[in-house]
Amino acid sequence: MFNSNVLWILAAFVVYMGVMIAIGAKYMKSTKNSEDYFLGGRGLSGWVAALSAQASDMSGWLLMGLPGAVYAFGTGQAWIAIGLFIGTVCNWIFISGRLRRYTIRANNSLTLPEYFQNRFHDKKNVLLCISSIVIVVFFLVYTASAFAAGGKLFHAVTGVDYTVALTIGAVVILLYTFMGGFMAVCVTDFIQGMLMLVALLAVPLMAYAVVSGNGGLRELLDASGVAGGSDSYMSLWQNGGEPYRAIDIISQLAWGLGYCGMPHILTRFMAVKSQKELNKSKGIAIVWVALSLTFACIIGVVGRAYLYPEVLGSAGADSAENVFINMITHLFTKQYALPFVAGIFLCGILAAIMSTADSQLLVTASSVSEDIYKGVVNKEASDKKVLMVSRITVVVVAIIAYIIALNPNNSIMGLVSNAWAGFGAAFGPLVVLSLFWKRTNKPGAIAGIVSGGVAVIIWDYIPLMKNADGAMVTLGTGTGIYSLLVGFFLSLICIVIVSLCTKAPNEEMQKEFADVADKNIEL
Template identity: 70%
Template sequence: MMIVVGAVYMKRSNNTEEYFLGGRGLSGWVAALSAQASDMSGWLLMGLPGAVYAMGTGQAWIAVGLFLGTVFNWVCISSRLRRYTIVANNSLTIPAYFENRFRDKKRILLLVSSIVIVIFFLVYTASALAAGGKLFNSVFHVDYHIALAIGAIVILAYTFMGGFMAVCVTDFIQGTLMLIGLLTVPIVAYCVMHGNISEILNQSGVEGGAASFLNMMTNGERNFTPVEIFSQLAWGLGYCGMPHILTRFMAVRDEKELKKSRVIAITWVALSLTAAVTIGVLGRAYLYPTILGTEGAVSNENVFIEMITKIFTVDYALPFIGGIFLCGILAAIMSTADSQLLVTASSVAEDIYHNFIKKDAENSTIMKISRATVVVVAVLAFLIAWNPDSSIMGLVSNAWAGLGSAFGPIVLLSLFWRRTNLAGGIAGIVSGGVTVLVWDYLPLVHGETLGVATGVYSLAVGFLISVLMIVVFSLATKAPDQEILDEFDRVKAMKNQK
């Protein structure tokens, strides 16, 4: 069905604005569900429930941070970003917005931000493909690598054909399916267990019993430290810098639709995150140890899959209904992977090829480059996800930190601090991205990375350093030209206008 949607919208995607931004014609419902479905991905239905299943409700601090980040993003950033990208020469991508916002004639910002997008979105897309591989492997017992290929081909097909509108419409369908599955399955599981959750948890191998497992201040076998809670809450900072979410704000039809989107998106996220945490808790009581644990499957990230399978094929003979709910997991995976493929394609084709390699390229040529990029990125992400033991949570964590640290601070300050200039923007993007790479990948402390040694999430460190660099470099260099300041004031004055 998703491929059919892609084929329908292929005929409508005749130019770059249609392919990358849907002609700025998204409705409130489609924008809201598309933004949140592309955001949450397989992480919501596999990574988060798996972490809660293994360690307890203390892992829900990540969900709290993400909810706060979602609210801030929709309330404070969405409207102003939409206005600013229109005023700033109708910017179609986030890198193009940076270039137009700071009048970067040498296009340094454009190149740097495009490179950052390609690097971290490769990892992000790989996490979605890995989730798809684990889903097909668990449900159909297909070899992980074959399962990985099937998921990649389907996602690739409709993104390649239909562009932004195909991605958004399929995200709307997928987001609806995700929410139905997230809300229905834990309710059914609770009824099947007759509500005896605490009693069952005490027998489920949890260190400290139900009291410990259900305590948000414990992390597995010990108490949470303030640093660990801060690191989990820091996930919310990433929202300010996610290109695949920010482009939805840019593409909404008008301010009225954007206000509608805000309410829908925040409600969807609150319900979905709560349900995902509940699935982890109920799964521990329902599945351990024979289905998922010492005697069954070993991957905690399969908790939602195993719960659906047990309820609808073992306890009740309703495999078709179970299949629909398993489609919700596939929908979560697809809705993120397609968005990331499209953002990467826009960065390569529009921002790098069109602006650096061939400035007089025709629309048809840019479209071909875009679609070729979608194929290449999908193949590279496929290779990154090749290891069946790769952690969905780990891949998402690294990519989220890189994008959030590189782009979050400059998006925020470019919209709300008049003094931000080109030098500050370049310093912020580079310092944020490099900090995450150093923090997460270089073994600098007795063979361990700084992230492992300190327990501090790289996003918190990278975001702070990026903000400091933007402020220091902006104040230490020439103030923005009057033209830029006037444009900033004009956007600010549009606050109450439609």
């Protein structure tokens, strides 16, 4: 059924996934309560926190979506990477430490919705419910994107039917997340982050060496038919052979705004065991993301030349999002007879996929069990019962995301884009203002979450305008403006206006804010 190369690659996959499941089983024994399951007892080291945050952030988008976009349209697509780098740096420098202190001061909050509830003294659980619903809705889309990436990877490598490949990947992710909770997710993410970085650095450098000996990069780019020629393709100011509009660049840079609203990243800040370890995490994370984003873009460019005369995305060819997969298989099964090494590097792509899906499943489970079930439905629920509800939620969410991912035509880039915008617009402005503006209050917080989330849904999903052909399209498609840009600033404005027009926070809330600002928190 499979040739020897595929069997060696599958062997690498089996070893890798076996290790991930073993880690889940190990941490299952030490998971005693909900704080262990959701935050690992706030015991993350600097290295684990940094690589776990960044690995869970980047997903299959880093190794499939971004290289695929650069492969198809040129280095102009790197504006997204530039925006994400700026967002990462700002998130670690300005948000991480302050959020960690505030979640401790706000009654040891374990989740982002619980932080909002405690930060604004919401006795009626309105913020808890609204933010939990936002998490469940957008993480279903986000998790589906990770499952879809896993299915495409298995299908491209083995030729196994997409549905079968999707099922295998989903089951493995579900197993170790179900068993080990937060620590299992973070330790596996640490391993996956290292593996992703090695794959990102090694493969394009080896492929470039081959390209240099086969006529040169620019000559092969021109031969492959890049729009506008190699000069246009290699320019930051061109996109698919056309000059970039200012709004296009601004929209791509706007991806960076999403960072401060991502629950699966913010929980890493909350879980670091000390300020000293957090300071260590900042440098590690910033270096990792700079290298990863740079080389993800290089993969798209070098891959276009290296894979020629094959042109991905053309009739009968693989999707452009498979550029990294095809580079690895060509290098280590055709260029060099090292199929097991190919399997290890392909596990780097699998790592990117799994590291995000596991985090999203866990955050969704925490929102349902800790925030909705214990916070609203059964306030007297024991830790054992909350843990059980968490694990049931992980299974249910995985099944729904699996169903969404069953369509192989779903774009990884598109799914990630929509979910990223939803979280960034709904939570980002509120996280920033809750940490840095003491006048922010509960009505303003509610207005910010609702306006940001609804704006993204309307902008991305509801056809409200006609294009040049007279067909109805969404505002995002018709204007070219990324929904996160619109939703973020609408949410920000709503928080400020509603907060100023309603009652100021009480003295206790202002004292809590001052304690955090003055660093009067035991860390």
